[in-house]
Amino acid sequence: MIRLDRVTKMFGPITAVDAVDMEVPAGAVCVLLGPSGCGKTTTMKMINRLIPPSSGKIFVDGRDTAEIDEVTLRRSIGYVIQQIGLFPNKTVEDNICVVPDLLGWDRRKSRSRAAELLRMVNLDPGIFLKRYPKELSGGQQQRVGVVRALAADPPVLLMDEPFGAIDPINREVIQDEFMKLQAELKKTIVFVSHDIDEAVKMASRIAIFRDGRLIQYDTPDNILAHPTDAFVAEFVGSDRTLKRLRLVKVEDAMMKEPPRVRAEDTLDTALRLMEEHGHYAVVMVGPRGRARGLVRVEIARDKKGTVAEHQEPLPGVINIDDDLRTAVSLMFTHGVTWLACVDHDGFYKGYVSQRSITNALGATYRDD
């Protein structure tokens, strides 16, 4: 979708971007990451020719951008900046419709599109359409800033640290909203950030820049698991393995088809099951398979009777759609080494233990 072919930018004698080759596939979120002054913003701004490249070619959707009129090019690419840049003299509605108006869309069509877009980011059009930017909170303004870039439905979006100026709590919320939106819209996005956590969360690919050079361009997991050199390793942080926890879903790390007992089973059955699997506890499920409680090995060994009489409540369960970071956090919270995993309806699907997490993270290391 977007291809950079030996793109170079010189500012006088200084090389800001040095022969960058890169390809962003359609529907991908590519995060350009690096310390300030590394050339990531310059690279992004060359895509819509806000900064003209000194040499090299950039292709958007197969077309050489140098051959498209720059105004036409920019109207076909969504653009979001850190300072949001809503026009204070225009209402929210007119701000969203800036590009459709430039393209000469029918007014009724663009205005109804504005209302639809506001609904997509959970802002009530009835309240917000006629407001001015100064009457909105920072988070609301940034939501409007994002949907403004989407107004003319461009296939490509450029975002320059769009969530950088928002407080951490709101930032998480807006990032999540945005990812949901992106899952639906599947735009091709080039996103500048200096925040590794944001990059790991949003990106399908991360490009790490240093001194104008593209050092590594890979999936977030590969960047965290196999940093190409000491600079990347240091930049992503010494806790990079912990960051990978975020990238793996519980479902992919859990042990499936776990042993289980029912309320009416005897403790003997439970004990046999535990010894068979080498476990020191087993989960009790309800009649239809929902996780209800657990039985410990020492109790099964010492006592007699049914499971129902000697079960304890589960110390914590985790949803299979959560990431491993949440799972590990829950383990530390409850002081346990394993967790029962359930789906949205509460059915018992498997368990994650510290060992299975280690295995999941180690999987890519062993591929070498």
Add this chain to the structure above:
Amino acid sequence: MAAARIMAAAKLMDVPSVRSGMRFAFIAGAFAFGAYLQARGVLSGILQHSSDVTYLARQHLALTAISGALAIGVGLPLGIVLTRQRFRRYANAVTQIVNLGTTIPTLAIIALAMSVFGIGAPPAIFGLFTLTLLPIVLNTIAGLRMVPPHLIEAARGMGMTPGQILRRVELPNAVFVILAGIRTALAINVGTVPLAFLIGGGGLGELIFTGIDLMEPTMLLAGAIPTALLAIFVDFAIGQCQYWLVPRGVNPLR
């Protein structure tokens, strides 16, 4: 100590009962002053000149309107050009030159203009124009420079042409400051028009200067009071424009 007293006085002004009391005192004072003038025969003296006043006031306003329109017509584009990338470096030099028009006494400019344009309205208009130009140019430049650069970047990134950026983003966001400049400029202009009489340009100056020469205070006042009222009226009218014409999102008054 003095500052504290002013603060206290300012605070006192905020109390509603004090404020309404002051308003009552002001109206009562104005009424008493009017009654005093009436008793001294000054008011009837002024009203004697009423037909002169309306004729001259019209002339007065025409001088202001023509010179003001010219100053806006030149000052606004000049300010816009001087904030464009290519001409930005000339901004200081040009404002220095324009500044001369304000530094040189208006009377001197009018006298100099008379030697070129002769006697009558044209040299007066020229003098008023040079006087009015500076605040308009300066405020246009200041207003446009105050538009945050990220707004212009956002506009460029969304594919606006330079002309569209100027019309849809820069001017709407600068118009409040620009109008403030025009307001100041025209208020000064109205107050300076009486000098036009000295080179035969007409206006309410005719009553003022003739009143001085003839030592006739009622005639003097018949020129001076309408001049003051006109200045207040022009200031008020542009203030209303500022209130109603500037988009609500960038209007600090609304």
